[in-house]
Amino acid sequence: MTVLSIGGSIINKNGIIQIDYLKRLGKLLAEYHLGIVVGGGFSARVYANAMKLLSNNEFLADECAILSTRQNAMLLIAAIGKNAYPNAVNSFAKAREIYFSNKTVVMYGTIPGITTDTDSVLLAEAIGAKKLINVSIIDGIYDKNPKEHKNARKLKALTHDELIELANKYDNRTAGTNFVFDSVAAKIAKRSNIELHFVSEDTNEIKKALDNKLHSGSVVKSNLGKLTE
Numbered sequence: 001m002t003v004l005s006i007g008g009s010i011i012n013k014n015g016i017i018q019i020d021y022l023k024r025l026g027k028l029l030a031e032y033h034l035g036i037v038v039g040g041g042f043s044a045r046v047y048a049n050a051m052k053l054l055s056n057n058e059f060l061a062d063e064c065a066i067l068s069t070r071q072n073a074m075l076l077i078a079a080i081g082k083n084a085y086p087n088a089v090n091s092f093a094k095a096r097e098i099y100f101s102n103k104t105v106v107m108y109g110t111i112p113g114i115t116t117d118t119d120s121v122l123l124a125e126a127i128g129a130k131k132l133i134n135v136s137i138i139d140g141i142y143d144k145n146p147k148e149h150k151n152a153r154k155l156k157a158l159t160h161d162e163l164i165e166l167a168n169k170y171d172n173r174t175a176g177t178n179f180v181f182d183s184v185a186a187k188i189a190k191r192s193n194i195e196l197h198f199v200s201e202d203t204n205e206i207k208k209a210l211d212n213k214l215h216s217g218s219v220v221k222s223n224l225g226k227l228t229e
């Protein structure tokens, strides 16, 4: 059993929806039975920022951003086709029902104050999945923010505790922001010993991760000892 968390930034790149990419991704995902959570990406940030300027209210900004996750989830369902349940859902109970009726389920954001990283590990817990693949524009976990530091190193393998430490550095809990992986999500992955795979949007990499093959992203497991490169 596998859960996939798809970053909204790979669906909507600076306002341009990646139709051809979505078709390829949908075709690949249609071959598997999955629990999927979709993020908000660019439009979530645009709407969250606008709502913050207008209302000065983080809760409302999150609620606005969640609507972007729903739109992206709808697009992915359309791309997957008949192997996916036709509606995007944001209830874990409903997601369980759908998953256990043998359909792929696609979820969107649930409540303000969290991110789709957290939703995805909660979905993994809800259906008993021990493996979660996080797909985003960043091709793995880095020791520093690769956008800001030229000498950032990709970590091929790390423990849940090491991920929690990195996630804590980034986490400022505000609507539309993105960090390496939400620290709450990292802690939930630890408590249920969920193995995490971080891969780029390259569909070959996603396929390798789905098929339990070696990929070029990062893996988070409970007991690895020291960080490896």
Ligand code: UTP
Binding pocket: 006, 007, 008, 009, 010, 038, 039, 040, 041, 042, 044, 048, 061, 062, 063, 065, 066, 069, 108, 109, 110, 111, 112, 113, 114, 115, 116, 117, 119, 136, 174, 175, 176, 177, 178, 179
């Ligand atoms: P994410 O930050 O999870 O989207 O949700 P993402 O697309 O995966 O992020 P990228 O791709 O890394 O950029 C977008 C925003 O939606 C709200 C938060 O404001 C979050 O920053 N959200 C999402 C919630 O409030 N609750 C949720 O359960 C999910």
